[in-house]
Amino acid sequence: MTLTMFIQHFFNALTLGSLYALIAIGYTMVYGILRLINFAHGDVFMLGAYFIFYTGTIFHLPWIVGVILAIILTSFCGVIVERAAYRPLRDAPRISALISSIGVSFFIENLAIVVFTGIPKPVVRPDWLVKIIQIRGVRILPLAIAVPIMCFVLVAGLLFIVYKTKPGLAMRAISKDIETTRLMGVSVNKIISLTFGLGSALAAAGGIMWALRYPQIQPLMGLIPGLKAFIAAVLGGIGSIQGAVVGGLLLGFIEIMIVAFFPGLSGYKDAFAFILLIVILLIKPTGLMGEKIEEKV
Amino acid sequence: MLKVEGLHVYYGGIHAVKGINIEVPRGKIVTLIGANGAGKSSTIRAVSGLLKQTKGTISYNGNGENRNILGLSPENIVRRGIVMCPEGRRILPHLTVFENLMLGAYTRNDKKAIKKDLDWVYDLFPRMKERTWQKGGTLSGGEQQMLAVGRAIMSAPEVIMLDEPSLGLAPLLVKEVFDIIGQINAEGKTVLLVEQNAYAALKIADYAYVLEVGNIVLEGPGKELLEDQRVKEAYLGG
Ligand SMILES: Nc1ncnc2c1ncn2[C@@H]1O[C@H](COP(=O)(O)OP(=O)(O)OP(=O)(O)O)[C@@H](O)[C@H]1O
Ligand SMILES: [Mg+2]
Numbered sequence: 001m002t003l004t005m006f007i008q009h010f011f012n013a014l015t016l017g018s019l020y021a022l023i024a025i026g027y028t029m030v031y032g033i034l035r036l037i038n039f040a041h042g043d044v045f046m047l048g049a050y051f052i053f054y055t056g057t058i059f060h061l062p063w064i065v066g067v068i069l070a071i072i073l074t075s076f077c078g079v080i081v082e083r084a085a086y087r088p089l090r091d092a093p094r095i096s097a098l099i100s101s102i103g104v105s106f107f108i109e110n111l112a113i114v115v116f117t118g119i120p121k122p123v124v125r126p127d128w129l130v131k132i133i134q135i136r137g138v139r140i141l142p143l144a145i146a147v148p149i150m151c152f153v154l155v156a157g158l159l160f161i162v163y164k165t166k167p168g169l170a171m172r173a174i175s176k177d178i179e180t181t182r183l184m185g186v187s188v189n190k191i192i193s194l195t196f197g198l199g200s201a202l203a204a205a206g207g208i209m210w211a212l213r214y215p216q217i218q219p220l221m222g223l224i225p226g227l228k229a230f231i232a233a234v235l236g237g238i239g240s241i242q243g244a245v246v247g248g249l250l251l252g253f254i255e256i257m258i259v260a261f262f263p264g265l266s267g268y269k270d271a272f273a274f275i276l277l278i279v280i281l282l283i284k285p286t287g288l289m290g291e292k293i294e295e296k297v
Numbered sequence: 298m299l300k301v302e303g304l305h306v307y308y309g310g311i312h313a314v315k316g317i318n319i320e321v322p323r324g325k326i327v328t329l330i331g332a333n334g335a336g337k338s339s340t341i342r343a344v345s346g347l348l349k350q351t352k353g354t355i356s357y358n359g360n361g362e363n364r365n366i367l368g369l370s371p372e373n374i375v376r377r378g379i380v381m382c383p384e385g386r387r388i389l390p391h392l393t394v395f396e397n398l399m400l401g402a403y404t405r406n407d408k409k410a411i412k413k414d415l416d417w418v419y420d421l422f423p424r425m426k427e428r429t430w431q432k433g434g435t436l437s438g439g440e441q442q443m444l445a446v447g448r449a450i451m452s453a454p455e456v457i458m459l460d461e462p463s464l465g466l467a468p469l470l471v472k473e474v475f476d477i478i479g480q481i482n483a484e485g486k487t488v489l490l491v492e493q494n495a496y497a498a499l500k501i502a503d504y505a506y507v508l509e510v511g512n513i514v515l516e517g518p519g520k521e522l523l524e525d526q527r528v529k530e531a532y533l534g535g
Contacts, residue, residue, distance in 0.1 A: 176389050185375035187370075
């Protein structure tokens with residue numbers, strides 16, 4: 001393999017990894033706060049991609065306005081999902097909410113098939129993102145640089161909210177002790193809505209960038225990226241935002257690099273993530289950066 | 298300031314508090330003593346809004362209003378100036394001492410007044426100041442109790458309810474905690490204190506109630522109950 005080829009693979013891996021990371025954060029935040037695996041998260045990601053598609057094709061909005069609108073709409077959907085499907089089950093056994101999330105996932109997928117039709121739609125991409133540029137012989141899409149930078153900015157913004165603001169403090173408190181946090185005057189429902197909103201906003205950003213990278217969207221497009229991002233979250237240590245980022249990047253690199261170095265294995269590409277999941281669950285179930293799960297006394 | 302009338306608390310089929318009346322006058326220390334399972338925690342948890350299956354009225358005359366607060370959510374009740382320092386401290390182990398204190402001040406936006414209360418807490422508990430950036434979970438049991446009390450103060454309450462603040466503390470620390478409760482009261486905070494350490498509680502209380510399996514069986518000024526034969530036998534070791 002030549003150096004230029006390696007650099008191209010490197011950027012591919014970085015792009016894919018950052019997208020996994022963005023989606024993984026939504027799983028990890030919801031898990032951190034409610035101990036719930038939100039299986040509908042991958043479908044929320046898909047909604048983000050469709051919203052950007054329609055703001056362009058039906059409403060002819062400028063791309064950047066579409067992006068903002070799509071992110072807002074998707075966050076809104078995430079918040080509604082929590083309200084409708086998880087909040088009523090807050091005091092029920094955890095398995096009920098988990099099953100509810102699987103139900104929501106099927107519901108969104110099928111609703112999307114009805115509303116958007118099952119026919120894949122081609123996404124129109126802004127020229128400046130897809131005009132190949134050449135730097136010292138390395139041919140690269142501006143997208144492959146823009147996506148990781150965008151992800152970095154979004155993650156930095158999220159970490160700022162979580163670690164430097166009052167709602168962030170409340171989020172971190174709720175993750176350990178809901179009752180005590182309420183006794184301090186925190187409206188837990190608002191903070192949980194905010195968590196779903198933020199997680200879904202990142203998923204929307206992920207969906208929009210995913211559609212730039214793989215410009216064909218269809219109602220089940222959230223399935224595999226969703227599952228893989230979930231694996232990334234487990235790999236990094238579910239509940240930890242930093243872990244989700246590390247897990248996402250790692251998974252992106254493993255997938256791209258294995259295929260790059262062993263092209264014969266490319267048919268098994270999707271299996272790597274699942275093998276990795278099994279290995280991590282066997283060796284270190286708390287993930288790379290996850291904390292021990294202590295039982296509350 | 299706080300008047301509990303005919304309060305009942307249920308847990309499914311269990312009738313834990315059976316129509317009790319308690320009055321907490323402004324600026325006083327009132328204590329609720331009783332054995333394990335008497336219903337002390339249930340009573341103040343009902344006042345904080347944590348319990349759903351309740352009956353009766355809790356009139357609160359503070360925060361510029363006079364109304365029944367039973368049925369309001371905990372966050373609403375804290376905003377009205379009634380805070381509870383829960384049984385077993387319940388500090389957040391993964392947050393720093395400072396973050397725990399700031400969580401206490403969650404409902405407030407008045408930066409200057411928050412800073413003033415923070416200085417007051419550091420004054421009451423100099424050890425909290427030394428440990429500002431330490432994780433709550435690394436504090437000793439006694440320090441965690443101080444943090445829990447400090448956190449409650451940070452919400453700028455009119456009424457502060459403490460659930461067994463002396464639990465698991467060495468005698469010297471118990472004395473320190475009770476001294477501090479006295480100081481907090483001297484600063485104008487009304488205190489409702491739940492205790493198993495009847496002796497220490499009766500000594501500082503203006504008025505006391507004795508709770509037995511969900512009923513109030515005795516009440517009176519703290520000093521009087523300290524001399525009461527029945528109290529001596531049941532709670533002060535004869
Ligand atoms: N969540 C609950 N579910 C069922 N029963 C409960 C619950 N909490 C308390 N009880 C019951 O209610 C009664 C009163 O409990 P409570 O915690 O108020 O007692 P307490 O006076 O605070 O006791 P202690 O001094 O041991 O803290 C007890 O019989 C207890 O078993
Ligand atoms: Mg108790």
